[in-house]
Amino acid sequence: MKFRVLPLLVCWGIVFCPNLETLAVQKTAPRCYKMRIQPEWSEDGTQFWYQNHLGVDAWEIVFVDAEIGSRKLLINTSEMKSHLQENNFEYDGAQSCKFYGISYDYDRHICSFTFQRQRYVFDVEKSELKLFGTSDIAHSTNDSQRLENDEARSENSGEHTEITFVNRTKLLLTYSWINSSGQSVAYGSIKPEARQSQHTYVGHVWEITDSEGGYYGRFRGHSAPISIEIRERVERKQRREPRNPRVSGMSSPDGLWLIKSEAGNLILQSTHTTARRELTTDGRPGNPYQFMGWSPDSLSIIATKVFPVEYEKVYTLESSASQGYRGILHQQHYALPGDEMTRYEWHLFNIEPEEHHQLDLPSIDFGRPQIHWTSDQTFVVPKYDRGHQRFRLTECNTSTQKTHTIVDEQSETFIWSAHGPSFSKTNYLKLSKEMIYTSEQSGWRHLYLVNLKEPDLMQPITSGEWVVREIESIDEENRQILFAASGRHADQDPYYLHYYRVNFDGTELTELTEGNGTHSIEFSPDRQFLIDSYSRVDLPPVHNLRSVIDGKLICPLEEGDNQELIEAGWKHPTVFHSAGRDGQTEIWGLITFPDNYDESKSYPVLEDIYAGPHNYHVPKTFRQSRWYEQETEAGFIVVKIDGMGTAHRSKAFHDVCWHNLKDAGLPDRKLWIQSAAEKFTGMDTSRVGIYGTSAGGQNAVSALLFHGEFYKAAVASCGCHDNRMDKASWNEQWMGYPIGPHYAASSNIDHAEKLEGNLLLMVGELDNNVPPESTYRLVDALIKADKDFDFLLLPGQGHTNGGPYGNRRRIQFFKEHLHP
Structure with missing residues (x-):
């Protein structure tokens, strides 16, 4: 039996449409349910709710308390249908029953949703459903809800909500939607002592002004409906300029100097006076100097001199062009193996005293040059040799112009650096002069701690016959790494991803996920909890809530349901x-x-x-x-x-x-x-x-x-x-x-x-x-x-x-x- 996925915009159970009047029941293809958990966390990060889509006109809202490890059903479609019928809300039980814009208010324990263009609220504790009314709105004045940022713009969450403005002034008010580009779109006006309820989305921003040009603020839609009484004008804040404006990425950190490029040469220009200095004169458009970065103390500039190569061309012939009767010849510059590549040599410019030095650093002849500052006066340059059999990391001191090699890794075969590695070989730390280094020198891809002051003391962080696949995060304060790896479970497919945490010194390696499958994780806002989801080609996703501290299971959440697929003839x-x-x-x-x-x-x-x-x-x-x-x-x-x-x-x-x-x-x-x-x-x-x-x-x-x-x-x-x-x-x-x-x-x-x-x-x-x-x-x-x-x-x-x-x-x- 053939089936296809219909082109609907679906966000895990909620179908979003800009015009609810155009919504119609659509026949859907067989599918698997509970494929993903999309949590909506409470502000304190201890609770969340999520929605399960269970089929046409079928859904449920689940509430989870992460602190005590409980999961409970709040509402579902069947219950809402019953409430609609019991309360004579123009629902006969046979018609389609699609709900939109579902949200949950943690403080008042109410769910709200839109059905047939009408907003409803459901009191979970009292098990009561009623039409949305003013008593269900969180009231406030424009002072309490006004955004601090007068240039705030809309963010698109897709979650329906409502915002009500009550005009307590004696002037005609105008309410306008501020789109994601910051543009104002006028929607309508509100007479004195009148109210205007506006359907909107969580994250959308609205602005209130009056007929005399007065400004009352910008307001953002929340998951629970809100009502704002507009009373007093406020002064629109002007955009504050940074104390030391950065004219561009080529300006110095202290904002005093700007690097310009003219005809292949570098010019140093003061941002406060007309002072100007030519740093180079031998550059040409075909052999230019290229700015690479300022030192953190604004005393030095690093640049490269570029010796470009124009790669030869390859051609394709479009034989059947849509217009005309002649073929069209297309061409592109294309480097083949063995071709000469653009080369970069390193140069240093000190501001005081005025000095220019060509540095004794390996020239870059594969890829683009990079630098990383390890202090005000030292920076490192990575270098992969053509053929990928050698990687060097060289440090240079701008005061002495001396260089020394921190890492020099060589391989009889290749060092995997292009087309595929999912994370950087060098991960520099901010709180110490160290880096997390990735290498296969042991025969397996692992992590190492390198002290840039004493690079010979490279310490393994992970080891064993398994592979580190991704660095999820580095916690420098606690000196821990959270990473993904595969191959540690002898009884599983060696490609399955699992997540771990380990200390910089290699101790306390802790597995944070469990289950025979390949895993993905999603953290709570404070990163104290994680949702662990795993699946296989023959197993729909399984979702569990776990502790980030020790990976302990807090509570099971969902198991994917593929029964509909199986009944339609699908086979794994x-x-x-x-x-x-x-x-x-x-x-x-x-x-x-x-x-x-x-x-x-x-x-x-x-x-x-x-x-x-x-x-x-x-x-x-x-x-x-x-x-x-x-x-x-x-x-x-x-x-x-x-x-x-x-x-x-x-x-x-x-x-x-x-x-x-x-x-x-x-x-x-x-x-x-x-x-x-x-x-x-x-x-x-x-x-x-x-x-x-x-x-x-x-x-x-x-x-x-x-x-x-x-x-x-x-x-x-x-x-x-x-x-x-x-x-x-x-x-x-x-x-x-x-x-x-x-x-x-x-x-x-x-x-x-x-x-x-x-x-x-x-x-x-x-x-x-x-x-x-x-x-x-x-x-x-x-x-x-x-x-x-x-x-x-x-x-x-x-x-x-x-x-x-x-x-x-x-x-x-x-x-x-x-x-x-």
Whole structure:
């Protein structure tokens, strides 16, 4: 059964629409409920409420007291329907019963919501429902509710509420909405002693003025309706200028000087007088000086002299332009591996005395230069060498111009720095001259504490055969780190994320999440509590409230409900793992079977491959959409696998890709499929196809070139078929620098004569990611090798898997070559 997600703007149970009159009952697709908790915390951070959407016209409000660990239901749709009928609120029980703008007042224990354009309040303690009235409004004067900031503007929360203005003056008042850009939009007027109730949203700002130009303030909508009596004019505050205005990012911290760039040279200009000084005279527009930063004490300037390189161009031809009868030639500057890159050399300018020094710091010839000030007179410069085998962090003293190396990390393979690391290698601390450093020098990605004064004393913070994946926060006062890691649970998928806290000295490593799945967390405002949510591809999200102190479970919240999906025919993939090429390392992936899968029958297998070393690629979280619906309906079993050479396992696991992108983990993938076929006997390993896009396109072709005895058919879309023809930054990270014979060894083009099996190549003629000539040259090489293959050029398309047409052709191709 096919189903789709309707294009509704839904925020976890509340459907928002700018005009409630246009709302209509819409048929919704089957879905999973309780996918996410969106808490609305009390001001003291000890309580929160949230809404569960449970289907069409079905919801509930849940209240949680985090201090005592209690969870209770406040109201739900069924109860509200009963109250509406009992109180004759024009509801017959059969019509649609959608509620909007639900909110909860912690002090008065009332829920409010909008139904059929009417606002209602429900007293939870008395179990009473009544129409919204003046007695339910928190009354105040303009003095008590007026915002301090007279330039406040609206923030969009999407939560409905109401604000009432009562005119206690003798003048005609005008009320205006202040939008998120700060613009005033007049809505109407209020006569003396009249009141105006205005539907609005929490966070929206309204301004009151009178007919004589008087100003009464700006007011913000709250979760509970409020009423404001407008009485006295107030003086509109003028915008206060900073004591030492910063003219721009190029002005000194003390505000006295400004750096300007003119014709490639740097000029020092006083912000208070006409004083002006030329810092450089030898710069040129094609060889300029570039300002990098002021010292914190405003006494020194750091700049680089830029030796730019204009990269050569790559071209695409738009053959089927929408207008005219001529093709359009497009071009872009594009650096290929081995190309010369822009270089930056370091310069120091002292203000008093006037000095200019070229610094003995490593010039930057990959990426853009960066600096970080470690004191008023010292700064550090990070430097990655071309080829990513060396990282240095060098400190320089502006007073002495002396430099010394703090970190010099080298690798026989690569240091992962481009395309993928989810957090910085260097995390500088503000309260001490230290940094949290990330390294794989132990064979696993871990955290280290580096004293910048004594860098030789690098102390490990985390260690073991597992991987730090993310730094969530660093608490310098308590000297603790909260981070995410994977691989610490031997009984779980090694890619599942869990969250931990640890002291700077490595002690008291505390796990803050629990459950077999990959986790995400959300903190209370004061970070004393966290909502821990985890899921798997075969498990809907599970939500629990935990303590940030020790990870202790405070109370369970929700478990995702996917019964509606299951009844509609949805099936989750099967997670499978088996040993890779070394006979020990577990390789993880998933299998999706046809709905009518019969173990006694034989099914061809398709592998969806993407072996880019910048990540892992097998999904780990629950999703509601059908898995590989078109492929399984066509009678294929589909697998997706993370073989060796991909990221977030050990350094050795990752290093398999080094100088060797043709490997793509294919030896592990073949063993995995064979092992899976021993358990699921309907998998026919004599009929295995493979497909992918971009790096996956390269991988798919490599499967036929280097493993043609196993893979029988492949479809490759927009593939990078020779790493010398793709972007420098990505390919030099894994294939290194300079270019050597290993580039040719991994080239699909150079090995075209090895093709076995059936191949379909697709490419978008306007691909600006991987130049399409990579595919064209492979076509040329296959023709010269007298190989049979299919080629589909996609006019007007860019970097793509082919879209709907390409998908249809791909499935048709596999049916032709893999079905009996």
